Amino acid sequence: MATPSALARVSVVLSRPSHPGNVGAAARAMKTMGFADLRLVAPQRELGPEARALASGALDVLEGARTYPGLEEALADAGLAVGFSARTRDLSHPALALREAAGAILAAARSQRVALVFGNETFGLTNEELGRCQMLCVIPANPRYSSLNLAAAVQVACYELATAQASHPVPAGPAHEAATVEEVEALFEHWQAAMVESGFLDPKRPKRLMERLRRLMGRARPERSEVKFLRGMLAAFQEKKKR
C-alpha cells in the first residue's frame, strides 16, 4: 500500500475543455477517488453555476483548480505526463492499457508530480499535446463506440489508480460470524432426523436428498445465527409432528 501522498502528487489536466459541466463532474470524479489537484488549460468557457452544480461535494477541488494558457505551463512541474486516449487506432505513440500503466504511474508518483492529461471532448489530444506526454494510456473500450464522456474517463482513470494502490477502505468480509463445520454438520443431522420423522425422507430410498441439501447450504455458507434459527425451526416442525 503506497502512502496517501502518492495520490496527492497526481494532477488531472484538462486541455481546452468545452463544457463547464464536464469540468465540475471531473472535479467530483477526482475527489471521490482521493485526488485534489485539477488543472485547466485554456478552458473554452467560464466555469459557472453548471460546473458548480455538477461538482456537487467537490467544490473545493473545482475552486482550487488552476488555469494555464498552454499545456506546457500546466506540465511545468511534472516529471511524467500521461496522455489519455480512448482510441487504439491512429496512435503514433506506443500506448499502454490503463491497467498496465497504473503501476508505472504510481511508481513515478512516489517521487515526482505525475499529470494525467485529457484532451478536448470532441477532438481529444492533438499530436502536439501528445508530444508533450511521455506515456500514452488507453482505456480499453467498445471498438464500435469508444467515446467515454470526459468526466467518465477521469473517473475510470482515478478509480484504477486508487484501486491499484489500495487507497480506500474495502468492505470487510461478512459482518456476522460464519458457522463452523461442526455446527453445520450438527444442523445436517438434525435436518435429516426431522425429515425422517416427518416421513419426507425414507431412509431406504433417500433419493440423494441430503446431498442436495448439502449443496444448497454449501453455496449459502450459513452464519452461526442462521444455523441456530434453522435448528429452532426444525425443532418446531418436530414438535408439531409429535403433537
Add this chain to the structure above:
Amino acid sequence: MATPSALARVSVVLSRPSHPGNVGAAARAMKTMGFADLRLVAPQRELGPEARALASGALDVLEGARTYPGLEEALADAGLAVGFSARTRDLSHPALALREAAGAILAAARSQRVALVFGNETFGLTNEELGRCQMLCVIPANPRYSSLNLAAAVQVACYELATAQASHPVPAGPAHEAATVEEVEALFEHWQAAMVESGFLDPKRPKRLMERLRRLMGRARPERSEVKFLRGMLAAFQEKKKR
C-alpha cells in the same frame, strides 16, 4: 476471455432515478463498455432531450431501455442481482469490493442474466431493494467523499467487468521495432568514439560518462530506426570535427 455474450447477459437496472440526464449518461457509459440492456424502475421524470443529449452516441441503448413499475418486475428474469453502494458503513449485507466481485459476476453471466442494480441518486438503494439482491458490491472510494455520480458509478462497474473479461482491444505494444542489444552496443561504441574525438570524453578521466549514457538509453529503450538516426547524427558530428 469470456464470450461476448456474457456481457449481453448483464443488465443495468436504475431504480427510481431522479435526473433524466443521468439516465442518458448511464446509457453512454454502458455502451462504451459493450453493454446494452438498460432497465429503469419507476423513473421520477420523463426522459426528454437532456437524456438524449447526454446519451450521445448511445441513443440506441437509451431508446431500448424498458421501464418497470417495481424492482421485482425488473429482476424477474435475473439469476443474480448485484446491489451497488458507495458506502462501506451501515451495510447489513456482507459486501464485496467491485474488483473482488467481478469474477463471480462474470461467471454467473455465462449461464444466466445478471442485473447490476443502482439506487436513486440521493438515497441509494433502500433496505428493501437490497433485500432483493443476492450480492452487494461496493466501489471503494474516498471515505471523506464517496458519492460517485450515478452514471460515473455505472461507468466504473462496466469498465471493471469489461476489463476483467478482457472484452475490448488493448493497444498493441510499441508499434516500431525495438533495437537489438547488438545494435545498441554498436551505438555506444560509436558514441564513445565520437565523444573521444571531440575531446568531450577524456579516456584517462572518463567521469562515468558512458555509464550515465547507458542508463539514459536503457530507460528510453530505443527503436531500431532511432539507433540509425543517432548514429547518423554522430557521424555528422564526427565529419564536422574533422573538417
